[in-house]
Amino acid sequence: MKALIFGGGKIARGFIGHLLHLSGATIVFVDVNAALIEAMRRRGKYRVHIMGAAHKSIDISGFRGYELSDVQAIAGEWAEADMAFTAVGGKNLSALGQVLAAAFCKRCDLAPWVRPFNIVTCENWKEPACLLAEAIRSRLPSEYEGLFDRWVGVTEAVVMRSAVEPTEDMLADDPLCVNVQDFWDLPVDRDRWKGGLPAIEGVRFIEQFAGFLERKFYTYNAANGTVSYLGYLRKHRYICEAASDPEIMEVLDCVYEETSRALALKHNVQLQEQLRFADSSKKKLQDSNIIDYVERNARDPIRKLGPHDRLVGSARLVQASGAAPEGLAVAIAAALFYDEPTDSGAIELKALRESAGIDAILRDVCSIAEDDPLALLIKNKVEWLRTKRWIQ
Ligand SMILES: NC(=O)c1ccc[n+]([C@@H]2O[C@H](COP(=O)([O-])OP(=O)(O)OC[C@H]3O[C@@H](n4cnc5c(N)ncnc54)[C@H](O)[C@@H]3O)[C@@H](O)[C@H]2O)c1
Numbered sequence: 001m002k003a004l005i006f007g008g009g010k011i012a013r014g015f016i017g018h019l020l021h022l023s024g025a026t027i028v029f030v031d032v033n034a035a036l037i038e039a040m041r042r043r044g045k046y047r048v049h050i051m052g053a054a055h056k057s058i059d060i061s062g063f064r065g066y067e068l069s070d071v072q073a074i075a076g077e078w079a080e081a082d083m084a085f086t087a088v089g090g091k092n093l094s095a096l097g098q099v100l101a102a103a104f105c106k107r108c109d110l111a112p113w114v115r116p117f118n119i120v121t122c123e124n125w126k127e128p129a130c131l132l133a134e135a136i137r138s139r140l141p142s143e144y145e146g147l148f149d150r151w152v153g154v155t156e157a158v159v160m161r162s163a164v165e166p167t168e169d170m171l172a173d174d175p176l177c178v179n180v181q182d183f184w185d186l187p188v189d190r191d192r193w194k195g196g197l198p199a200i201e202g203v204r205f206i207e208q209f210a211g212f213l214e215r216k217f218y219t220y221n222a223a224n225g226t227v228s229y230l231g232y233l234r235k236h237r238y239i240c241e242a243a244s245d246p247e248i249m250e251v252l253d254c255v256y257e258e259t260s261r262a263l264a265l266k267h268n269v270q271l272q273e274q275l276r277f278a279d280s281s282k283k284k285l286q287d288s289n290i291i292d293y294v295e296r297n298a299r300d301p302i303r304k305l306g307p308h309d310r311l312v313g314s315a316r317l318v319q320a321s322g323a324a325p326e327g328l329a330v331a332i333a334a335a336l337f338y339d340e341p342t343d344s345g346a347i348e349l350k351a352l353r354e355s356a357g358i359d360a361i362l363r364d365v366c367s368i369a370e371d372d373p374l375a376l377l378i379k380n381k382v383e384w385l386r387t388k389r390w391i392q
């Protein structure tokens, strides 16, 4: 078995590469970051540290690496590969699609198709498989469209393992190592997969997958967002501390309650089942074995305040179910004040808030109009945060 992994970051190395390595696959990483690929080639191995279960940690070696610009090499590897995964960040899928379209044409010219090839997105994003498939297909010359439709499946996975930057000491020893959660399950949408199913450690093909990624995104990530943006205001460094802060837990429980009702309704899931899912998210956030940072989870606030992302997307879902997203509005209000000076997105957000105001952010970043009830609710919560002195 041979697999391409687009992205060489934390999830690519610390989860997908790990599972494929355990399955005996030949692994080829492709990343836009030339320095990262150079380091992967030079070092030839990296360590996956399992947080809280050091005896399960493992060295991964025997992989190859290419820069994304090396389309010819990617096409050559593709011609011999069985599948690909992406872990590049949802906002980069469209750019990746452009390269994949070029590589696909070259791959078609190199060798005839004899079996289907699947690409699995591993992204926290809204409908990433559709997005990537369209990003590739829309760039294909018409004579290649039929081959793409016949031979390539684009499907999606739900990534529930957290992969975190290690400490500076660990990185000094191995700059490519990753700290990961002791979690091994990778559900993949079976219905979008073309051809026979491979046996890959941890991969579980699921039928009637629709809604699972949304449930995960608007449960786990909405909760991560809530805990991290409030955690920042409350000066917590670690996620498990922030998620155990009684004042934050009150908002968090409200978020779980409102998202669970809306998700259960939309996806026709028993409320009790969805509430159990929410509870597993809370247990994970409070697990002190998982050394995860408020900063990592809050990072890139402009993306995370996007209209379909974890906070506003789930607030919209709650509104659509006929309820008011009270807890999520607090989380969004807190995110508007994520002023972390080391985060370029946070600097941009702060400058926008100070120059144009909250209405402008809600309109331009979150796609929430000034007279939308959600805008009014968020602004009420901004005032509430002020009364609590969590913001100035
Ligand atoms: N880290 C986690 O705990 C976690 C958990 C679940 C899901 N995810 C999702 O996994 C994805 C990757 O996250 P991560 O934490 O590994 O991020 P990361 O920043 O560690 O890695 C992303 C990598 O993608 C590369 N990249 C960007 N654009 C690219 C392109 N067009 N082609 C090839 N490579 C490209 C970057 O250079 C980087 O090395 C995201 O969608 C994230 O939401 C992350």
Ligand SMILES: O=P(O)(O)OC[C@@H](O)[C@@H](O)[C@H](O)[C@H](O)CO
Pocket (backbone or CB within 6 Å): 124, 159, 160, 161, 162, 163, 220, 221, 224, 225, 296, 297, 298, 299, 300
């Ligand atoms: O990866 P991001 O930046 O979209 O979000 C940060 C975290 O919330 C995320 O990586 C979670 O840890 C992960 O999705 C597991 O639930």
